[in-house]
Each structure stands twice: as structure tokens, then as C-alpha cells.
Amino acid sequence: MRVLFVGLLICMTTACGGPRSPQYHQKLVVLGIDGLDPNLVSQFMHEGKLPNMRKLAAGGTLQRLETTPSPDASAWASFATGMNPGKHGIFGNESKSLPSGTSFWTVAGNTGVRSSVLMVPMTFPPEQVRNGELLAGAPTPDLRRSFYYFSSDVRDEEGLHAADGGIRHALAFDSNVANSRVEGPAGLSLPVTVFWNRSGRSATIEIDGNSIRLDEGEWSKWIDIDFQANPFSHQHGLIEFCLVRATSSLALYASPIHWNPNRPPEPLSWPTAFAADVFERVGPYRTLVWSEATAALDAGLIDERLFLDDAQRAFDDRTQVILQRLETNTWDLLVGQVDTLDHIQHVMWRLMDASHPGYDRAAAARFGETIEQMYRRADAFVGAVAAHLPGGTPLLVLSGYGSHGVTRTFDLHQWLALEGMTGKAILTGTGGIILTPAGRAVEDHLVARLTAELDPATRSPIVTAVYRREAVYSGPQTPNAPDLQLGLAPGYRIGTGASVLTTNHRKWSADHVFLDYRSVPGVLISNRPSTTNNPRVVDIAPTVLQHFGVPIPREVDGRPLF
Numbered sequence: 001m002r003v004l005f006v007g008l009l010i011c012m013t014t015a016c017g018g019p020r021s022p023q024y025h026q027k028l029v030v031l032g033i034d035g036l037d038p039n040l041v042s043q044f045m046h047e048g049k050l051p052n053m054r055k056l057a058a059g060g061t062l063q064r065l066e067t068t069p070s071p072d073a074s075a076w077a078s079f080a081t082g083m084n085p086g087k088h089g090i091f092g093n094e095s096k097s098l099p100s101g102t103s104f105w106t107v108a109g110n111t112g113v114r115s116s117v118l119m120v121p122m123t124f125p126p127e128q129v130r131n132g133e134l135l136a137g138a139p140t141p142d143l144r145r146s147f148y149y150f151s152s153d154v155r156d157e158e159g160l161h162a163a164d165g166g167i168r169h170a171l172a173f174d175s176n177v178a179n180s181r182v183e184g185p186a187g188l189s190l191p192v193t194v195f196w197n198r199s200g201r202s203a204t205i206e207i208d209g210n211s212i213r214l215d216e217g218e219w220s221k222w223i224d225i226d227f228q229a230n231p232f233s234h235q236h237g238l239i240e241f242c243l244v245r246a247t248s249s250l251a252l253y254a255s256p257i258h259w260n261p262n263r264p265p266e267p268l269s270w271p272t273a274f275a276a277d278v279f280e281r282v283g284p285y286r287t288l289v290w291s292e293a294t295a296a297l298d299a300g301l302i303d304e305r306l307f308l309d310d311a312q313r314a315f316d317d318r319t320q321v322i323l324q325r326l327e328t329n330t331w332d333l334l335v336g337q338v339d340t341l342d343h344i345q346h347v348m349w350r351l352m353d354a355s356h357p358g359y360d361r362a363a364a365a366r367f368g369e370t371i372e373q374m375y376r377r378a379d380a381f382v383g384a385v386a387a388h389l390p391g392g393t394p395l396l397v398l399s400g401y402g403s404h405g406v407t408r409t410f411d412l413h414q415w416l417a418l419e420g421m422t423g424k425a426i427l428t429g430t431g432g433i434i435l436t437p438a439g440r441a442v443e444d445h446l447v448a449r450l451t452a453e454l455d456p457a458t459r460s461p462i463v464t465a466v467y468r469r470e471a472v473y474s475g476p477q478t479p480n481a482p483d484l485q486l487g488l489a490p491g492y493r494i495g496t497g498a499s500v501l502t503t504n505h506r507k508w509s510a511d512h513v514f515l516d517y518r519s520v521p522g523v524l525i526s527n528r529p530s531t532t533n534n535p536r537v538v539d540i541a542p543t544v545l546q547h548f549g550v551p552i553p554r555e556v557d558g559r560p561l562f
Contacts, residue, residue, distance in 0.1 A: 035342025432482025487516025
């Protein structure tokens with residue numbers, strides 16, 4: 001019996017559950033920096049402002065990376081699977097579940113590659129990754145799908161504001177005290193009390209047993225709140241407040257309610273306990289991927305300084321998670337994504353372009369270098385990652401698409417109505433057109449009219465291409481794609497306006513999803529030289545698999561780059 005016990009003990013501490021000897025000795029890191037634009041990268045690199053990316057490229061690759069039609073979530077799905085959207089089924093920025101097909105980290109994990117996958121888009125709900133860990137990215141929801149705005153100087157704005165997705169409440173102060181509420185899931189809410197210190201230009205907010213004092217222009221830390229239907233039903237969330245103003249009137253912004261990663265309402269990671277483990281190691285972090293207050297800034301509820309204060313913290317949230325997992329060294333493959341730069345570009349582009357209709361000289365004097373500064377922060381992050389890696393470790397830095405300024409809005413609904421297409425064409429949210437049987441009869445005419453449409457102000461095309469689905473997609477999911485996908489010229493986006501074409505004065509001043517995908521490529525920077533002059537986002541998955549000697553699935557469309 002003693003011999004048997006010793007044998008079992010040896011088994012338990014080696015092959016039967018103890019630390020596993022790594023099967024793979026090579027490592028690989030893939031960093032997605034959402035929205036990293038090849039033109040700006042080249043400009044800033046030439047000016048000496050991106051030394052770490054320049055050093056990376058000097059030993060390998062700096063190339064434009066072909067994206068997918070309607071570049072957004074579809075590009076990240078192609079990144080993960082190595083397949084075109086006609087196979088994975090994501091054709092725009094749909095917030096559906098996982099794409100069809102198998103991610104490269106899952107394929108690699110099945111052969112023994114240890115992976116750490118962190119906040120990559122299209123990974124919610126989290127898949128089970130053999131030999132790996134995964135912290136979900138988009139489309140992870142929040143508890144209420146809205147932000148909150150409390151104001152004392154407007155009395156008629158209570159309720160959901162459809163244009164920006166925020167919930168607004170009027171504050172009625174009595175002896176400098178006002179009561180309101182934060183709506184949560186399933187009809188639940190929590191009372192909020194605001195105590196206004198007028199002379200001190202500050203306020204104290206009480207919610208769910210927490211008391212937070214804020215000076216004007218200050219953000220709170222993350223606050224743990226609990227929506228309790230009964231003693232046995234809890235939904236824990238994290239919320240932050242910003243005291244926008246507290247002088248002659250008071251305005252208070254509250255973020256969407258993020259899931260508490262220590263106690264999420266649904267699994268947020270694989271293994272399920274991984275999200276809580278990260279929470280224990282780095283503290284509270286954002287689980288709603290688009291957490292930056294772009295909608296509130298665009299609506300004029302907060303200003304650029306308040307927006308950027310929080311956006312910088314969002315960048316820190318993402319990068320600290322990646323750096324912490326990098327330091328564990330318990331992985332062969334690490335894949336992480338940071339999206340703050342893309343979100344900042346969407347609303348701050350106007351301040352680095354004096355010709356943009358939304359340009360504001362005073363704001364530009366203060367914030368005109370914001371985008372450059374974010375590129376420099378991203379570069380410093382790349383340097384920090386590179387410093388952690390053993391010499392010779394391949395490091396790929398990429399974006400699924402770039403960005404362009406938006407100066408004009410094209411109201412496709414109005415245009416189709418004027419063309420007599422009402423009842424013949426249905427629009428998707430990302431520039432796709434689904435044709436009814438009556439619409440199919442005039443498809444060729446519609447394509448010809450769209451590509452012939454000129455902007456009266458410039459006499460230049462608004463639409464540079466209309467892609468028929470069979471021309472750009474292949475695979476079993478192709479019938480689910482829009483019949484037509486518009487590719488707008490740089491400077492345009494689809495939206496609504498008083499006329500078909502409207503000058504864009506909004507703070508939302510840059511985009512990528514509606515553009516002709518040929519005009520908005522991503523970027524690939526690597527310390528390994530590429531074997532092709534035309535890399536594509538679908539090529540990343542087979543590149544990773546080949547690095548580990550893992551057979552590439554037959555359905556993969558991409559080809560290894562190294």
C-alpha cells in the first residue's frame with residue numbers, strides 16, 4: 001500500500017495535475033491597437049515620435065493590412081478565424097454571439113499551446129479555450145445599456161434620450177439636497193442622493209451605502225453597487241461618477257454600469273474564475289469594452305477635458321491587464337487588444353484638422369495634439385511589452401482598420417426615397433442594403449446611380465464602390481450578407497440630416513465602418529519580415545498557427561506571413 005501511495009503521489013505532482021511541462025518552447029505576442037492608422041503611424045514614426053514601433057519595424061515589417069468590407073467587428077472576426085465574412089457570418093458591427101468558425105487560439109490550444117486572450121473583440125460570451133485563459137471583449141454588455149446624466153438646470157429632460165442612449169434626470173434641490181435614482185436591470189433601481197456644497201463647488205453623492213465627495217471636474221473611483229430583487233438575487237456592478245459642474249447649476253455624469261468582474265451576472269471569462277482572479281491582481285477594471293464617454297461628449301454633456309481624463313484611465317485599465325498577464329509567463333501565445341485610441345479618434349479628429357467643419361480654434365489649442373499623444377502612449381505600451389519578452393520573441397502589433405475624418409453625412413434613407421426605392425431596399429446599420437424582390441429587379445440601376453452620385457459642393461463621388469455580396473464574400477454564411485455593401489469615399493459617413501448631404505459639425509468627426517474598405521486599411525508592425533507585399537487581416541490566424549507548427553484548418557482563407 002505504501003508503494004501504491006507513493007506512486008499516486010508522484011503521479012499527482014507530475015502528469016496527473018501538477019505543473020505541466022510546456023510542450024512549446026517558442027512564444028508569440030499579438031497586440032491589437034484598435035484604429036491604429038497607417039498614415040498617422042508613418043507620419044509620427046517619420047517625425048521620431050514612435051521610437052518603439054520604429055524599432056520593431058526596422059527589424060521586420062511596417063505594412064498596410066487589408067481589412068474587410070464594412071470594417072468593424074467583421075475585421076476582428078476575420079482576424080480571429082482567418083476566414084472571410086462569408087464563412088464567419090459577421091458583416092458589420094453586429095453584436096451577435098461568437099462568429100462561426102474556430103479562433104486561432106482555440107485551434108492552437110487543442111494541440112497544447114498555452115494561450116492568454118485578453119479583451120479581443122467578438123469573444124463574448126467567452127469560449128472554452130483548452131490550455132488557455134480568456135477575458136472577454138466586445139460585445140460584453142453592461143447592466144443597463146446606458147449612461148446617466150443628472151442636471152439641476154433643465155427640468156424637462158427626464159427619461160431615455162434616444163439620440164445618445166443616455167438616461168437623463170432633472171435634479172430638484174431642496175436645501176441643497178436632491179434625490180434621484182440609477183436604473184438597473186430588470187426594472188430595478190437604486191436611490192441616489194446629491195448634497196450640493198455651492199460655496200465649495202463640490203458635491204457628495206450617496207448610493208447603495210457609498211458616500212463619494214467630488215470637486216467640480218473630478219471623477220470618482222469605481223463604486224461597487226448591488227441591484228437586489230430579493231435576498232437571493234443580486235446583480236453587482238461598478239459605476240463611476242463625474243461632477244461636471246457645481247457653480248450656478250449642478251450637473252453629474254454617471255458611467256454605464258459595468259459588470260463587477262469579481263461577481264459578474266454571467267461568465268465573463270474562461271475559466272470562469274479568471275475574471276475574478278484578474279480583479280484580485282489589478283483591482284477594478286472596465287468590462288464594458290466601449291467605456292469611454294464618447295456619446296456624452298458628442299451630446300455636449302461633458303467637455304473634452306473630462307472625456308480625456310476618463311479615456312486615459314480606460315487606456316490604463318486595458319494595458320495593465322495585458323502587462324500583468326504578460327508577467328506571469330504562463331503562456332506560449334498572448335493576444336491582447338486595446339481600443340481607447342480608436343474611440344478617441346472618433347471624437348477628437350476635428351481638433352487636429354483645421355479644415356474640418358467641427359474644428360474649434362480654442363479647443364484645438366488645448367486638445368489638438370490629443371491623437372498624437374495617444375499614439376505616443378500606444379508606442380510606450382509597445383515598448384513596455386517588448387521589454388518583457390525574451391530576445392527573438394515575435395511581436396505583432398496591428399489594427400483591423402484605420403480611420404478617416406468625416407466632414408459630410410450622407411442620408412441614404414432620404415436618397416433611396418428620392419430614387420423611388422421605398423419598399424425595395426432595407427438598410428443595415430453599417431452601410432449594407434438588403435433588396436426586396438422588387439429591389440432586385442432594379443439592382444443594376446441602383447448600383448449605377450449610387451456610384452454616379454456626386455457631392456454638389458465638390459463634384460466628387462460620394463460612393464466609390466458598391467460591392468455585391470458574391471463579389472467580396474464566399475462561404476456558407478454569404479446568403480446572410482446584405483445584397484449590397486456601400487463603400488463611401490473618405491470624408492463621408494451614413495447618417496441622418498435635414499437634407500441628403502449635411503455638413504458634419506458634430507464632435508463625432510472620424511469613422512471607418514462606412515468607408516470603402518480599400519481606403520481604410522489597418523496596419524501591421526512586426527519584428528519579423530513579411531513574405532508578402534499585401535498582407536490581409538485574414539492572414540494573422542494562419543501566421544500564428546504556422547509559428548507553433550499547428551496544422552492550418554482547410555477553411556482558413558488567409559496565408560502565413562512569415
